[in-house]
Amino acid sequence: MLKAPVSFHPQYGAYLVFRFDEVRRVFGDPDTFSSAVYDGLSEELAFSDQIQGMDPPRHTQLRALAAHAFTRRSVAELEPRIRQTAHDLLDQVKDREEFDFVRGFAIPLPIAVISDMLGVPKEDYDTFKEWSDLITEMSERLLTGLPDDPKHVEAIREMRAYFQRLLEERRANPREDLVSQLAAAEIDGRRLTPLEASNFCLLLLVAGNETTTNLLVNAVRTFAEHPEQWELLRSSPDLIPKAVEEVMRYRTSVQLMYRVVKKEVELGGAQMKPGDRVVVFMGAANRDPAKYDRPDVFDITRTPSPHLTFGHGIHQCLGAPLARIEVAAALEAMASRISKLQIPDEAELVPLNNFNMLGLQKLPLVLA
Numbered sequence: 001m002l003k004a005p006v007s008f009h010p011q012y013g014a015y016l017v018f019r020f021d022e023v024r025r026v027f028g029d030p031d032t033f034s035s036a037v038y039d040g041l042s043e044e045l046a047f048s049d050q051i052q053g054m055d056p057p058r059h060t061q062l063r064a065l066a067a068h069a070f071t072r073r074s075v076a077e078l079e080p081r082i083r084q085t086a087h088d089l090l091d092q093v094k095d096r097e098e099f100d101f102v103r104g105f106a107i108p109l110p111i112a113v114i115s116d117m118l119g120v121p122k123e124d125y126d127t128f129k130e131w132s133d134l135i136t137e138m139s140e141r142l143l144t145g146l147p148d149d150p151k152h153v154e155a156i157r158e159m160r161a162y163f164q165r166l167l168e169e170r171r172a173n174p175r176e177d178l179v180s181q182l183a184a185a186e187i188d189g190r191r192l193t194p195l196e197a198s199n200f201c202l203l204l205l206v207a208g209n210e211t212t213t214n215l216l217v218n219a220v221r222t223f224a225e226h227p228e229q230w231e232l233l234r235s236s237p238d239l240i241p242k243a244v245e246e247v248m249r250y251r252t253s254v255q256l257m258y259r260v261v262k263k264e265v266e267l268g269g270a271q272m273k274p275g276d277r278v279v280v281f282m283g284a285a286n287r288d289p290a291k292y293d294r295p296d297v298f299d300i301t302r303t304p305s306p307h308l309t310f311g312h313g314i315h316q317c318l319g320a321p322l323a324r325i326e327v328a329a330a331l332e333a334m335a336s337r338i339s340k341l342q343i344p345d346e347a348e349l350v351p352l353n354n355f356n357m358l359g360l361q362k363l364p365l366v367l368a
């Protein structure tokens, strides 16, 4: 039982941080709380040499490369295609009485979107999903100190080889996609190495899939559990942007992030020294009663308060504008076509078996 706002937890081997202000402070101070939590890992592993695990100045350079592909404006250009994909997926289930929202919608939508952005052909989507799941499993093992599993290392080798082939192809014949941009990109006058470029593709694929899948699942589950809010959304679609923010606050998909302490610091009464590990819990911070009025109430008319779902500061989620558009497009398509979101009475909602992702293995929906 934890008795202080910030305490050391032996099972995590880290200080755990739950309150909004302290979580924000950790995210906002990379000089004290470094992201280099995967340092020292072998190059075989996907998490070595990724921007998410880098500190400035390298982080700043690599992030700048991709940042323009993810601005609100460039992502807005994708919106019509995302909306169309949402409607196509609903068309495929429209004659059924019941369908699993996870497999039928929440998994295929983000995979189609990120693969489209990267320039990956459709026939490879299923393989991508398998790779992405394996890497998520691997991240859990690494952060909780379990040994590597050879199938993960193998999957990463295959993914890197795949992207390196695609990068070479695009270098020879550029198209209007992110892989072509990465193939041509330079930092300080030099091209990205094949490893840097393929690691980047791999990060986008993994960071953009499961996170968005579970945000979609959490959104639809929450509306099914709050029929009056669904009714309100259907009658006032202009509430969609607020609804997206409220779902992210109320049922945060990525629950936690790790940092490692670089210099002595005091946080929430705990004295930390270099090398100590810290885990910040965004899901808890997003329901901090000191920050939000009625934090446990789901209310899509709530005036948005800044939440920490996408982190904060220099590592704040690069894909946030894209994730927001995907959820908005999904809610819009569903609200225009489904009058009642109903989970069958007998359905058992089984949570994901994952230490940091809040979501469901299946979400059966009865269509009305």
Ligand code: HEM
Residues within 6 Å of the ligand: 027, 035, 051, 052, 053, 063, 114, 203, 204, 205, 207, 208, 209, 211, 212, 215, 253, 254, 257, 309, 310, 311, 312, 314, 315, 316, 317, 318, 319, 320, 322, 323
């Ligand atoms: C609901 C969906 C998503 C959630 C909840 C989410 C959450 C996060 C969080 C919390 C971080 C900060 C990590 C840190 O501070 O250590 C992050 C970083 C990142 N996210 Fe997302 N993400 C989502 C969707 C996406 C998408 C769709 C993409 C791209 C296609 C993406 C790409 C990235 C990248 C590249 C970073 C690293 C940025 C950096 O280190 O500078 N994310 N994400």
